[in-house]
Every structure is written in structure tokens, then in C-alpha cells.
Amino acid sequence: MAADIALYERRLTREISARKQAEALLEQKSLELFAREAQERKLAELALRESEERYQLLVELSPDAILIEAGGRFIFANAAAVRLFRAQEPADLLGYRMLTLAAPSCRADVEAAVRDLVQGRFCPTVEEQAVRFDGTIVDVAVTRLAFDYRNKPAIQIVARDISERKRLETQLNYLATHDTVTGLPNRMLLMDRLRQMIMDAKRRHDQFVVSFIDLDRFKWVNDSLGHEAGDTLLKIMSRRMSSCLRESDTVARIGGDEFVLLTQDAGNREQTMQMLGRVMAAVSMPLTLDGHEVAVTCSLGCSTYPDDGQDAEALLKCADAAMYRAKEMGRNKVQIYDMELRSQTDKRVRLETDLRHAVERGELVLHYQPQVDLQDGSIVGVEALLRWQHPELGSIAPAGFIPIAEDSGLIVPIGEWVIHQACMQNKAWQQAGLPPIRVAVNLSPKQLSAPGLIDFIAQCLSTSGLDPSHLELELTESASMDDPDTIIPLMHKLKTLGVRLSIDDFGTGYSNMQYLKNFPVDSLKMDGSFVREITTDSRSLAIADAIVAMAHRLGLQVVAEMAETEDQVMLLASHGCDHVQGYYFSRPVGAAECAELLHAARLPLPEKRRWQCTVPGRLPVPSRKAVKVA
Numbered sequence: 001m002a003a004d005i006a007l008y009e010r011r012l013t014r015e016i017s018a019r020k021q022a023e024a025l026l027e028q029k030s031l032e033l034f035a036r037e038a039q040e041r042k043l044a045e046l047a048l049r050e051s052e053e054r055y056q057l058l059v060e061l062s063p064d065a066i067l068i069e070a071g072g073r074f075i076f077a078n079a080a081a082v083r084l085f086r087a088q089e090p091a092d093l094l095g096y097r098m099l100t101l102a103a104p105s106c107r108a109d110v111e112a113a114v115r116d117l118v119q120g121r122f123c124p125t126v127e128e129q130a131v132r133f134d135g136t137i138v139d140v141a142v143t144r145l146a147f148d149y150r151n152k153p154a155i156q157i158v159a160r161d162i163s164e165r166k167r168l169e170t171q172l173n174y175l176a177t178h179d180t181v182t183g184l185p186n187r188m189l190l191m192d193r194l195r196q197m198i199m200d201a202k203r204r205h206d207q208f209v210v211s212f213i214d215l216d217r218f219k220w221v222n223d224s225l226g227h228e229a230g231d232t233l234l235k236i237m238s239r240r241m242s243s244c245l246r247e248s249d250t251v252a253r254i255g256g257d258e259f260v261l262l263t264q265d266a267g268n269r270e271q272t273m274q275m276l277g278r279v280m281a282a283v284s285m286p287l288t289l290d291g292h293e294v295a296v297t298c299s300l301g302c303s304t305y306p307d308d309g310q311d312a313e314a315l316l317k318c319a320d321a322a323m324y325r326a327k328e329m330g331r332n333k334v335q336i337y338d339m340e341l342r343s344q345t346d347k348r349v350r351l352e353t354d355l356r357h358a359v360e361r362g363e364l365v366l367h368y369q370p371q372v373d374l375q376d377g378s379i380v381g382v383e384a385l386l387r388w389q390h391p392e393l394g395s396i397a398p399a400g401f402i403p404i405a406e407d408s409g410l411i412v413p414i415g416e417w418v419i420h421q422a423c424m425q426n427k428a429w430q431q432a433g434l435p436p437i438r439v440a441v442n443l444s445p446k447q448l449s450a451p452g453l454i455d456f457i458a459q460c461l462s463t464s465g466l467d468p469s470h471l472e473l474e475l476t477e478s479a480s481m482d483d484p485d486t487i488i489p490l491m492h493k494l495k496t497l498g499v500r501l502s503i504d505d506f507g508t509g510y511s512n513m514q515y516l517k518n519f520p521v522d523s524l525k526m527d528g529s530f531v532r533e534i535t536t537d538s539r540s541l542a543i544a545d546a547i548v549a550m551a552h553r554l555g556l557q558v559v560a561e562m563a564e565t566e567d568q569v570m571l572l573a574s575h576g577c578d579h580v581q582g583y584y585f586s587r588p589v590g591a592a593e594c595a596e597l598l599h600a601a602r603l604p605l606p607e608k609r610r611w612q613c614t615v616p617g618r619l620p621v622p623s624r625k626a627v628k629v630a
């Protein structure tokens with residue numbers, strides 16, 4: 001029993017000691033935990049304080065205005081807000097309502113945005129206008145966010161000053177929609193207004209007039225008095241036209257010397273005609289430019305909505321067609337779009353539609369006209385001339401469809417077909433054993449500005465296997481001179497392909513000799529108008545003579561076109577012209593017939609070979625008396 005008690009006491013003592021140890025350990029751990037918690041709390045408080053300070057610093061330093069509205073009043077504003085509203089200090093803004101500082105035109109939107117936020121909806125950033133303390137208006141991009149601020153619902157407003165961006169936008173928009181010389185609306189704004197007028201007129205069952213105006217002697221002013229005088233003239237004309245119209249009407253400048261007027265007609269045709277008469281009279285009043293008295297007239301064509309067209313493009317096309325008719329009638333005229341013009345336009349629209357399918361339907365063919373060397377009658381080349389075999393209208397000459405192809409842009413795919421076909425045909429003649437010659441292809445201005453021309457020609461030469469020196473590209477003189485800064489680099493690129501280049505219709509396009517010197521061309525094609533008169537008009541002969549002399553001095557060959565008679569050919573030869581093309585030798589013929597001519601290799605020269613060459617490369621010039629050939 002005593003042993004049991006002793007055992008029990010020992011166990012109790014052990015247990016008490018263990019418990020004490022446990023309690024001591026627990027206390028120690030509790031103390032450690034408490035200390036750690038206290039430390040962590042301290043760190044968290046520190047972090048929070050730091051974060052708040054950081055946030056406050058960010059808000060203070062933010063370049064955007066930051067304001068907090070609670071209970072319908074601003075309770076906080078940062079320094080940027082003070083700057084934005086042109087206040088003195090943040091306190092100036094406190095107490096104001098968001099709505100009070102919004103521009104009147106934006107207040108409804110601000111109210112709607114606040115309602116959305118209160119109902120828990122997200123509000124995207126919006127562009128608004130705010131009123132500054134000095135009463136001026138500022139453009140701002142505003143973001144609003146609902147949050148709890150010191151346990152109260154609040155709205156944080158971040159506003160960025162976008163007035164500089166808006167100013168630039170307005171400036172760019174003005175530049176994109178106005179002509180820089182006259183300040184008038186340009187084509188883009190005109191089309192916008194025209195479409196708007198159509199919508200209004202449709203709704204109100206109204207009509208209005210579109211007038212197309214072309215100044216008759218603008219090119220002359222530009223060429224003879226210079227571009228500055230040309231610009232002054234345009235400014236004066238735009239002011240004169242505007243002064244004849246009402247505020248609500250539009251005068252636009254859509255091209256060099258092309259203006260368009262949009263005027264309400266209200267069914268009173270007589271009034272409209274009187275107004276157009278006033279415009280013409282105002283334009284034709286004499287003016288002084290650079291000390292020269294100048295009188296410029298205009299040709300005016302007009303169309304009416306809704307009779308002549310339902311859309312902007314149709315109305316402009318009709319007015320343009322009428323203007324061309326006015327020009328044909330002798331300038332300084334008004335032409336109203338009428339039934340006759342309508343049937344012409346319809347025909348043109350039909351041709352354009354058919355022309356779109358002409359290549360794929362195989363309706364285009366090339367004819368070839370020989371170019372003959374005047375020394376020995378050999379055929380040195382042929383010019384490829386396009387013909388359209390229309391299924392119903394029969395063969396159409398280029399004059400009947402090239403202008404349509406030009407206007408519609410179809411000239412680019414059609415021209416590509418011509419280049420490809422001419423290369424393939426020339427190579428086929430060579431493979432058939434015919435003497436190698438060059439084939440000349442006409443390039444229109446639109447083709448010259450189309451991207452990918454160089455690559456396309458290179459591809460045609462490689463597909464056909466034609467030596468580049470057997471392809472000649474004819475560029476018209478006017479196209480070359482219109483934009484020489486673009487054309488000269490293009491010509492150089494074409495020359496790197498190894499092809500020949502010639503200037504077509506030479507003598508008609510006001511050549512600038514400075515540019516001509518820099519054109520990397522091989523020959524000049526003397527315009528047919530000189531050739532036609534060479535035997536009857538000594539001035540035409542003088543020009544032909546000068547063209548030949550100048551070309552030779554520049555190391556270029558001369559091809560005279562449209563030579564029809566023996567006398568013309570003889571005279572051209574005696575004046576040193578190198579090659580001649582024209583009905584005298586052959587009309588343009590199909591590929592098979594041309595092969596026969598090439599087979600013969602030479603065409604007979606005129607019998608009377610009075611002009612027989614005595615000096616190689618330069619033929620003797622006859623006396624002026626020989627001009628009137630019997």
C-alpha cells in the first residue's frame with residue numbers, strides 16, 4: 001500500500017512538473033506569437049501608410065486632374081485639377097458640383113453618367129467640355145469611377161486636357177476637307193455635302209442644281225504668268241463665285257481649274273439661271289495679274305437632282321458632261337444636262353460596262369503599222385494599235401474607247417494586255433524566221449502612275465523571251481511634261497530593263513527643253529499635225545525641220561507619223577527624218593498581214609529620189625523653195 005502511494009506521488013510529481021513545463025512553454029510561445037503579431041501589425045500599418053502616401057503622391061503628381069465628389073460636392077482636388085480649371089488652390093474647387101463645371105452642352109451626358117455609376121454600371125472614358133474658372137471652355141477626356149471613400153459612396157473623376165489634340169484634329173480635318181489655295185471645300189467635303197443635300201432633298205421632295213465650272217484660260221495664265229499668278233487668279237475667282245451665292249450654297253474647288261457649285265433650286269429654274277449668269281459675269285470681269293490685264297471666262301455645265309441622277313457621282317458626271325459640251329460650243333457658255341447628253345452618257349455607260357469584259361471575252365485585237373527607214377525602205381519597227389471588236393457595234397477605233405478606259409481606270413488592265421500581246425507577237429514573228437524588228441506600244445498617263453508597271457514589263461519580256469531592245473514604249477509628250485519629276489525616274493527604271501523609249505505626239509505638248517534634255521529616250525515621234533501640213537505650210541515645215549535638227553543634236557532618232565503622200569515622205573526624208581509611219585506605206589494591219597509585210601522586209605520608197613542621201617546619217621536639206629512641192 002505504501003509502495004502504491006509512493007508510486008502515485010512520484011507520478012503526480014512528474015505530471016505536475018510536466019504540466020508546469022508545458023505551461024511555461026505555452027506562455028513563452030504565446031509571448032512570441034504576440035510579439036510576432038505586434039510586429040506584423042506594425043509592418044502592415046507601415047505598409048498601408050506608405051501605400052497611402054504613395055497613392056497620395058501619385059494623385060498629387062498626376063498630370064491628369066483627379067477630383068473626388070461625395071455627397072454631391074467635390075471633397076478633394078489635386079494640383080492638376082487646379083491647373084485644368086485655372087483655380088488658385090485645391091480649396092477653390094472644394095464644394096463645387098461636377099455638373100456646375102461641365103459645359104452646358106455636356107450636362108445631360110454628365111447626369112446620365114452619374115446615374116449609371118450610382119446604379120453600379122461601368123462608365124467608359126468620354127470626351128466632354130468643361131468650364132474653367134475664367135469662363136473659357138476646355139476639351140477633356142473624363143473617366144469616372146464609383147468607390148467608397150471613408151465609408152461613404154463617392155465618385156473619383158480623372159480628367160485629361162485634350163484641347164491640343166482636339167486643335168490638331170480640327171486642323172487636320174480642315175486640311176483634309178479644304179483646298180489649300182482658295183480655302184474652299186475640296187472634293188471630299190463637296191461629296192459629303194452633296195450626299196447630305198440628296199438626303200435632305202429626298203425627305204423634303206426638293207430639287208437642287210449641281211454646276212461644274214471650268215476656267216477657260218487658266219492653263220494659259222499658269223504657263224505664261226507663272227504659278228503664283230495662277231494661284232492669285234484662283235483665289236480671286238473663288239471669292240467672285242462665292243459672292244454670287246447664298247450662305248447655304250456651296251462652292252468647292254475639286255481640281256486645277258475646276259469648281260463645283262451646289263445651289264438650291266426650289267423649282268425656280270429662271271432664278272437658278274440668273275444666278276449662274278451672275279457667276280459667269282463675275283468670273284469674266286477683267287483683272288490685273290502681275291501688271292497684266294487678264295480676262296478669264298468659264299464653261300459651266302449643270303445637272304439637277306432628282307431628274308438627272310439620284311446619287312452624288314451620277315449628278316457630278318452629268319454636270320461634267322454638260323460642261324464639256326459647253327466647252328465644245330466655244331467656251332464662255334452654260335449648258336444644261338439634256339436628253340441628247342443623256343443618250344450620250346447612256347451610250348458611254350454601256351460602252352464602259354462592255355469594255356470591262358472586253359479582255360476576258362477576247363474582243364481586243366492589235367493591229368500593227370510599219371515604221372520605215374527612209375534610207376533603204378526597210379521596216380525597222382511596227383506600232384501596236386488597239387482595236388475593239390464589239391459583238392454588236394463592230395470594230396471600234398481607239399478614239400471611241402481609250403478615253404473611257406482612261407477615265408474608268410480600265411486602261412491599266414487593257415494596257416497590260418497590249419504589252420503582253422505585243423511582246424508575244426513580236427517574239428512569234430522572230431521565231432517564224434522574220435527579220436527582227438521592234439514593236440512600239442502606247443503607254444497612257446494612268447499606266448505610268450499605276451504601281452507595278454516595271455515588274456509587269458519585266459515579266460512580259462521574260463515570259464515571251466523577247467529581247468528588251470525589241471520593245472519600245474511610247475509616252476505622250478504631255479504626260480511626260482506634266483510631271484517630269486515623277487516621270488524622269490520612272491523612265492530611268494524602264495531604261496534599266498533595256499527597252500527603248502520614245503516621246504509620242506512630239507511638238508504638241510509645250511516641251512520644256514530643260515526636261516527633254518534629261519529624258520533618257522531614244523526617239524521622238526513628230527506629231528502628225530506637222531506632217532499633214534508639211535507640204536503646204538512653211539511654218540509646219542520649219543517646225544519639222546527644227547524637231548529633226550534638235551533631235552539629232554541630242555542623239556535621238558525621229559519618226560514622223562501620219563505620212564500619207566509621196567511628197568510628204570520625200571520632204572521628210574530630205575529634211576533628215578529617220579523613219580516614217582503612215583498610210584503612204586501601210587495602214588495598221590492585223591498580225592498575219594503584218595507578217596507578210598515583214599516577210600518582204602522592205603517597203604517601196606517614192607520613185608522620185610531627189611533627196612538621195614549623200615552624207616551618211618544626215619541628209620541634205622533642200623532650199624525653202626522646194627517646200628511647195630508640185
Ligand SMILES: Nc1nc2c(ncn2[C@@H]2O[C@H](COP(=O)(O)O[C@H]3[C@@H](O)[C@H](n4cnc5c(=O)[nH]c(N)nc54)O[C@@H]3COP(=O)(O)O)[C@@H](O)[C@H]2O)c(=O)[nH]1
Nearest residue numbers: 385386397398418442443444561562563564582583584588
Ligand atoms: N494607251 C493606248 N493608246 C492607244 C493604243 N492604241 C491606240 N492608242 C491611241 O489611240 C490613238 C488613235 O489610234 P488609231 O485610231 O489606231 O490611230 C493611229 C493610226 O491608225 C493613225 N494613222 C497612222 N497613219 C496615218 C495616216 O497616214 N493618216 C491618218 N489620218 N492617220 C494615221 O494615227 C494613229 C497613230 O497615233 P500615234 O499613237 O500617235 O502614233 C493613238 O494615237 C494612240 O494614242 C493602246 O494600245 N494603248
